[in-house]
Amino acid sequence: MAMTEKEVAEILGKLPSKVQKNRSKHILVKDCSQPDQVIEANTRTIPGIITNRGCAYAGCKGVVLGPLKDMIHIVHGPIGCSYYAWGTRRNKGRTEDPSENFLNYCFSTDMQEKDIVFGGEKKLAATIDEVMKIFNPKAITISATCPVGLIGDDIQSVGRAAEERHGIQVLAFNCEGYKGVSQSAGHHIANNILMDKVIGNSTEEKAPKPFAINILGEYNIGGDSWEIERVLKEIGYHVVSVMTGDGSYEELRLAHTAQLNLVQCHRSINYIAEMLETKYGTPWLKVNFIGINSTAESLRNMAQYFGDETLIRKTEEVILREQATIQPRIDQYRKICDGKRAFCFVGGSRGHHYQGLFAELGIETVLAGYEFAHRDDYEGRSVLPTIKPDSDSKNIPELHVERDTERYCVKLTPEIAEELRAKIPLSNYKGLNIDMQDGSIIVDDLNHYETEEFIRLLKPDIFASGIKDKYVVQKMGIPAKQIHSYDYSGPYAGFGGAVNFARDVSMAFASPTWNYIIPPWHDQPLLDGQINEGGAA
Amino acid sequence: MLDATPKKIVERTSGGMINPAKTCQPIGAMYAALGIHRCLPHSHGSQGCCSYHRMHLTRHFRDPVMASTSSFTEGASVFGGGANLKTAIKNVFEIYDPDVMAVHTTCLSETIGDDLPTIIKQAEMPEGKVVFHANTPSYQGSHITGFSNMTKAMVTYFSESTLLEKEDRVNLIPGFVNPGDMREIKRIAAMMEIPCIMFPDTSGVLDSPMTGSFQMYPEGGVTLPELKKTGDSKLSLALGRFASSDAAGTLEKKCKVPAITLRTPIGIKATDAFVMALRGAFAMEVPRELEEERGQLVDIMTDTHFHFHGKKVAIFGDPDIVAAMVEFSLSLGMQPVHVLTGTPGGALGSGMAGFEEEIKELLSAAGLNGNVKSAGDLFTLHQWIKNEPVDLLIGNTYGKFIARAEDVPFVRLGFPILDRSVHSYLPVVGYHGAMRLIEMISGALLDRQDRDAADEDFELVM
Numbered sequence: 001m002a003m004t005e006k007e008v009a010e011i012l013g014k015l016p017s018k019v020q021k022n023r024s025k026h027i028l029v030k031d032c033s034q035p036d037q038v039i040e041a042n043t044r045t046i047p048g049i050i051t052n053r054g055c056a057y058a059g060c061k062g063v064v065l066g067p068l069k070d071m072i073h074i075v076h077g078p079i080g081c082s083y084y085a086w087g088t089r090r091n092k093g094r095t096e097d098p099s100e101n102f103l104n105y106c107f108s109t110d111m112q113e114k115d116i117v118f119g120g121e122k123k124l125a126a127t128i129d130e131v132m133k134i135f136n137p138k139a140i141t142i143s144a145t146c147p148v149g150l151i152g153d154d155i156q157s158v159g160r161a162a163e164e165r166h167g168i169q170v171l172a173f174n175c176e177g178y179k180g181v182s183q184s185a186g187h188h189i190a191n192n193i194l195m196d197k198v199i200g201n202s203t204e205e206k207a208p209k210p211f212a213i214n215i216l217g218e219y220n221i222g223g224d225s226w227e228i229e230r231v232l233k234e235i236g237y238h239v240v241s242v243m244t245g246d247g248s249y250e251e252l253r254l255a256h257t258a259q260l261n262l263v264q265c266h267r268s269i270n271y272i273a274e275m276l277e278t279k280y281g282t283p284w285l286k287v288n289f290i291g292i293n294s295t296a297e298s299l300r301n302m303a304q305y306f307g308d309e310t311l312i313r314k315t316e317e318v319i320l321r322e323q324a325t326i327q328p329r330i331d332q333y334r335k336i337c338d339g340k341r342a343f344c345f346v347g348g349s350r351g352h353h354y355q356g357l358f359a360e361l362g363i364e365t366v367l368a369g370y371e372f373a374h375r376d377d378y379e380g381r382s383v384l385p386t387i388k389p390d391s392d393s394k395n396i397p398e399l400h401v402e403r404d405t406e407r408y409c410v411k412l413t414p415e416i417a418e419e420l421r422a423k424i425p426l427s428n429y430k431g432l433n434i435d436m437q438d439g440s441i442i443v444d445d446l447n448h449y450e451t452e453e454f455i456r457l458l459k460p461d462i463f464a465s466g467i468k469d470k471y472v473v474q475k476m477g478i479p480a481k482q483i484h485s486y487d488y489s490g491p492y493a494g495f496g497g498a499v500n501f502a503r504d505v506s507m508a509f510a511s512p513t514w515n516y517i518i519p520p521w522h523d524q525p526l527l528d529g530q531i532n533e534g535g536a537a
Numbered sequence: 538m539l540d541a542t543p544k545k546i547v548e549r550t551s552g553g554m555i556n557p558a559k560t561c562q563p564i565g566a567m568y569a570a571l572g573i574h575r576c577l578p579h580s581h582g583s584q585g586c587c588s589y590h591r592m593h594l595t596r597h598f599r600d601p602v603m604a605s606t607s608s609f610t611e612g613a614s615v616f617g618g619g620a621n622l623k624t625a626i627k628n629v630f631e632i633y634d635p636d637v638m639a640v641h642t643t644c645l646s647e648t649i650g651d652d653l654p655t656i657i658k659q660a661e662m663p664e665g666k667v668v669f670h671a672n673t674p675s676y677q678g679s680h681i682t683g684f685s686n687m688t689k690a691m692v693t694y695f696s697e698s699t700l701l702e703k704e705d706r707v708n709l710i711p712g713f714v715n716p717g718d719m720r721e722i723k724r725i726a727a728m729m730e731i732p733c734i735m736f737p738d739t740s741g742v743l744d745s746p747m748t749g750s751f752q753m754y755p756e757g758g759v760t761l762p763e764l765k766k767t768g769d770s771k772l773s774l775a776l777g778r779f780a781s782s783d784a785a786g787t788l789e790k791k792c793k794v795p796a797i798t799l800r801t802p803i804g805i806k807a808t809d810a811f812v813m814a815l816r817g818a819f820a821m822e823v824p825r826e827l828e829e830e831r832g833q834l835v836d837i838m839t840d841t842h843f844h845f846h847g848k849k850v851a852i853f854g855d856p857d858i859v860a861a862m863v864e865f866s867l868s869l870g871m872q873p874v875h876v877l878t879g880t881p882g883g884a885l886g887s888g889m890a891g892f893e894e895e896i897k898e899l900l901s902a903a904g905l906n907g908n909v910k911s912a913g914d915l916f917t918l919h920q921w922i923k924n925e926p927v928d929l930l931i932g933n934t935y936g937k938f939i940a941r942a943e944d945v946p947f948v949r950l951g952f953p954i955l956d957r958s959v960h961s962y963l964p965v966v967g968y969h970g971a972m973r974l975i976e977m978i979s980g981a982l983l984d985r986q987d988r989d990a991a992d993e994d995f996e997l998v999m
Contacts, residue, residue: 016631045584047608047621048628055585078644078675079554079879080561084589088596098540104938105541105916110554111676116648127553134555135541146583146645147676150614177583178614178645395611448603449632452751468591472601475751517749 003441003457005029011453019046026444030436037433038383041444042374044181044392050448052345052371052468059186059372060175061085061143063268064194067219067244068252069093070100072137074107076124076155077145081177082108090485091219092226093246100138107131111147120153128162128170139169139198139249149176169249171197181392182372182445184267184348191271192399198249199276200256200407207257209238211306214258216273216284217265217349220245222490227497228289231322235299235314243269256280256404259411260305262287262298266429267348267373275401277427281408283417286425289493291356292323292330301424307416322495330360333502336509338362340461343454345446345469346483348373352432354464354483357492361502366458368432369443371466378442380431448472462508477517479508538942542916544923555916556935558853559879561675562683563641564590565713565780567604569687570639572719572737574758577635578604581622581651581670582643597953598716598743598961603753605629605638609645618646619656626660626668635754637761638668641687644675667761669694679880680952681779681855684713688784691736695764698792703771706732707815708794710784712777712801712857713952714966716740716757721964722776722802725812728827731819734763734770736784744962768792772818776811777801777857779880779892801857802966803974804865805834830968837975838869844979844999846870848928853877853918853936854951856892856911862931862950863896865971867903869978871929874907875921876900882911915939929982946981950974 008027012020025040045051054062057075062085065073075082086106095101109127111120128140140162142155159172171193175186213232218225225245232239240258241251255276261284263273273284285305287298296319303315340363344351348370355365375383412420420426436442441458443450451469455476463473463480473480481487481504489504491497563580567590570578580587587606594602607613607621622640629638640653653670662668671690673683688710709726711719719740726733741757767773767788775785775798785796797814800807809831816823849872852862856878863873873896882892892911900907908921919939922930930940931948934955940947954960964970983999990996 014632016628019628019632044610045608046624046628048579048605048625048632049608050603050605050633051584051608052588053584054588055583057583058585058588074553078561079557079559079679080564080586080589080644080675082554083557083560084593086556088592098538100541102541104539106554106556108554108557110552110557111644112552113674113676116644116676123552126551130549130551130553131555134543134547146609146614146643147648150645150648176614177585178609178611181610182584391612392610466592467595468588468602471595471599472603472751475601475745475747475749477747477749517747 003029003439007457008441011450011457015449019049022046023450028433028442030433030438030440030442032438036379039375039378039433039442039444041370041378042181042184042372042393043390045445051445052466053182053445055177055183056175056179056186056189057081057143057145057177058085059183059268060173060190061141061186062089063183063219064187064190064244065141065143065173067091067093067103068247068249069095069103070137070248070250071139071141072102072105072107072131072135073141073143074109074124074127074131075143075145076109076120076148076153077111078147079108079110081145082106089219090221090488090490091245092223093220095248102135102137116147116151119151120148121158124153124155124158125162128158129165132166137168139171142170142172144172144174144176146177149174149178169197169201179395184372184374185396187268188271188396191269192397194252195272195275195401196399198252199272200253200279200404202253204254204257205407207238207240207254207259211236211308211311212238212240212258213302214240214255214261215242216261216263217269218242218245218289219265221484222486222492224289224491224493224497227491227494231299231318231494235318236311237302243272256407258282260285260302262302263429264289265349267370267377270429275399279401279404279408281403281410283411283427286429288353288356290350290353290497292326292360292495292498294353294356295494295498296323304424305420305426326495326499329499330502333506334360334362336506337502340509341366341458342462342464343367343458343460344464344483345369345371345443346465347371348377350483352377352435355435357498357501360498361505363462363505364437365440366460367441367443367454368436369446370432371445373444376429376431378431378433378444380434381429462505477514479514481505481508539919539938542919542923542942544920546920546924554914556919557879557914558877558918558935559679559681560593561644561680562673562678562686563643563675564593565680565683565685566639566641566671566673566687568594568713568739569684569737570641571602571742572739572758573637573639573691573764574760575636575754576639576758577629577633577637579625579629579638579640580604580606580643581618581640581653582607582645583609586643593953596955599958600743600745601751602743605633607646614645614649617649618651622651622653622656623660626657626662630663630666633753636666638666639687640668640670641673641683642670643673647672647674647676681713681857681880684780685783688737688781689787691764692767692784692787692791695761696768696788696792697765698768700769703794704766704769705819706734706770707818708767708770708773708785708788709733709735710773710775710781711735711738712780713855714801714858715961715964716742716744717962718964718966718970721967721970725827725967726815728824729812729815729819729821731815731821734767735759736764736767768794770794772797774799774811774814779856779882800864801861803858803861804971805831805838805868805968806864807861808967808971827968834968834971837972841975841979842870844982847872848982849874849926850929850931851875851918851922851927853915853932856880856882858951860892860895860899863899865974867899869975872905873900874905874925874927875918876907876909877913877918878911879913880911919943929978946985948977948981
């Protein structure tokens with residue numbers, strides 16, 4: 001049941017005119033006859049609109065920095081910001097020495113009114129000193145929250161002074177929540193500093209094993225990264241670092257030694273991928289480890305990149321074995337899921353990635369979109385030159401890296417690179433739009449009003465989104481699947497993850513609990529009897 | 538688990554928190570505002586605040602938590618958020634059509650000094666619709682302070698004294714408790730045939746039934762006419778002084794409604810005090826059914842005292858809940874040896890002083906002398922437990938990490954509980970709530986005894 005532009009216009013017609021004008025640019029009805037449909041993205045949410053978006057701090061500390069397990073992440077601000085990013089995202093991590101894993105800890109300067117009035121720099125410095133004394137971590141990050149920028153605390157200089165006092169890296173991130181228009185600004189801020197200060201900050205010049213790779217934009221939610229690495233290691237890859245799921249400061253420093261960078265979440269980490277290519281000559285490959293076919297394709301593309309016969313053979317062997325193991329189970333679940341229709345609205349890459357997995361279960365994605373993506377995540381990187389910076393994006397500093405004259409190394413000859421680019425997404429991402437069906441809906445920054453309206457019109461069987469939507473949708477009798485946190489399940493990535501996902505989605509459909517919504521007395525008369533013709537006997 | 542936490546306690550003077558036992562004001566304000574019928578809470582700050590608060594409340598209640606935001610950008614932060622709030626007010630009423638918008642501030646809008654009353658006055662809004670506000674700077678107090686401030690704002694904005702003689706009715710200010718608790722408090726008042734207005738009242742909002750259709754504004758919540766009438770009630774009972782006494786005190790000043798502050802009615806003594814206060818003020822006999830419930834509770838307490846008597850317990854969480862739970866654990870013959878809240882106690886005006894004194898008084902009356910701290914964090918609590926182990930830990934979900942690290946049985950109580958369900962529907966207040974707490978406490982202790990028992994000591998009857 002495809003929607004028409006007219007129906008979308010009807011939905012938006014009920015909105016105030018300014019909102020209507022704004023929102024109409026963020027919604028597309030996919031039209032395969034128009035190859036270059038333009039969508040507006042990464043622009044401000046209008047105040048009062050109930051959006052799912054968060055802030056720059058959430059993108060910086062919550063998404064990118066938080067999973068780095070062997071660093072201590074101090075949040076400089078009132079208590080809430082650190083508290084809400086504490087254990088809420090399901091980015092798993094383990095360390096050989098458990099006392100070096102700080103993922104279950106939460107550090108805040110807990111700014112009080114006097115700190116707002118007189119400045120919080122001293123308190124921040126004292127907190128760093130205390131953390132050093134008690135925990136002695138390898139490195140520390142400082143993340144700024146809204147008031148920090150406003151009162152002018154110079155966290156950069158506090159960080160530099162602490163580096164001198166303690167002889168470790170203390171990285172300061174000016175990721176105040178009001179910067180940019182969503183979490184996306186925070187990703188960029190985090191990427192810049194990790195690239196500038198951590199990656200390559202090591203005397204190691206070479207990875208210890210061949211086929212060395214980094215996995216970028218994989219946050220190990222529910223153990224995703226572990227499932228991906230299981231297969232990669234078996235095939236023969238050496239994973240130098242993961243950015244940043246189960247990630248570590250120590251491994252991040254070695255990231256320059258990889259021969260290829262995989263990009264899972266394009267939105268949150270493409271900045272680092274690009275900078276690594278400029279600085280060290282390491283190309284990146286867009287991968288998608290969600291779904292069986294996408295995983296297999298990503299593995300094959302990797303093998304093609306390296307062009308090694310053993311690697312290619314091993315890749316095929318592993319794919320064959322894994323598929324043979326999981327396909328019978330997927331087939332069982334497919335019987336439950338087949339013919340269903342989904343909405344898939346997630347952050348900045350999963351709105352695209354999960355569509356393949358849904359399709360493998362026989363589920364069609366009729367509406368998709370991203371919470372905080374940019375136009376290139378929808379339309380592909382070819383539109384990058386046409387995206388004009390606005391006042392919000394200009395506030396995020398650009399890091400200009402240059403070729404590292406000593407470490408830059410050409411990984412591919414220009415001829416091979418060109419040949420590969422024709423076949424595999426090497427340093428390229430084609431975006432979500434291209435994979436959507438004709439007549440399906442693409443929505444940027446979907447809001448509550450539109451959620452209700454699109455559900456009313458399109459009647460999906462499952463709604464894949466986040467916690468804030470979940471119970472809204474379920475109250476309508478429609479199962480909702482959290483794709484940010486996986487509803488406390490997972491992993492969903494890789495071959496094993498596909499089975500978990502199929503199991504969980506099938507469970508949502510098959511659960512008998514949905515059958516009790518209508519009480520029996522609603523459709524049965526109170527009195528049971530017959531009405532005699534001609535009145536009472 | 539938490540392997541980096543050393544046993545040795547070094548004095549910390551930075552003022553920084555490690556593993557906090559509180560969060561910031563706005564989430565409390567958002568929760569309180571949801572207790573008004575057809576009200577949309579509005580967060581005047583960056584989008585992240587609203588998103589985080591909705592996420593957290595949703596995970597605790599497993600129900601929709603609707604709220605809007607002023608979506609500050611850098612420009613708004615520099616030039617003030619007035620334009621954003623005015624746009625938001627216009628859009629919220631046009632698109633989401635609440636009757637009331639409850640605006641709370643954030644550290645951002647407080648730091649730049651947005652003047653909310655003026656902005657609201659200048660805002661365009663449809664006839665008959667209402668916008669009110671509470672100042673909830675995140676850098677003061679805790680989520681409990683925010684809850685208190687929003688509840689107080691309901692009084693300052695809406696309560697009116699319109700009659701010469703007060704009406705035979707009690708205002709019940711329940712504090713930061715679950716909708717299941719609010720229902721139970723109202724049930725007790727109804728059993729005693731005493732009319733009441735509860736505010737805020739999230740029952741029917743955050744424990745709304747599954748009907749197959751989504752209602753943005755569910756049936757529950759105190760209505761504006763009811764809020765107005767609180768000024769004509771005969772009495773206000775503030776249940777929990779940190780979350781509720783400010784509103785009751787303000788109502789006393791504004792409308793001359795006498796205010797009594799009681800503990801949150803968790804446990805037998807606090808419930809008795811609540812029932813006695815109602816009985817005394819309204820000269821209503823305690824009905825047989827309620828006395829029967831109390832008798833059942835005491836029956837359970839005496840019959841099972843050997844399950845928990847003498848057990849050492851650590852209790853943490855929000856101050857009102859913790860104080861009442863300490864009192865109840867003493868009634869059960871348990872020994873609270875570590876008691877901690879993250880909410881600062883003392884600096885915030887009349888009703889808020891002296892959490893530590895209150896707890897120490899309770900403990901010393903029982904001949905005990907434990908660790909007590911307000912404005913504390915869970916790192917401190919964990920170190921205390923490492924130095925003086927306990928048989929049981931009671932607190933919100935964050936306690937599970939300590940419980941695992943130290944292998945201590947754990948009972949979940951308070952906010953937030955993110956890893957178990959149903960808790961928000963069932964009470965811990967009243968006599969029934971006390972029975973439920975005993976079931977949880979006994980169950981946790983006996984499960985541990987069973988787990989650790991040798992086969993020959995593993996008992997059928999306990």
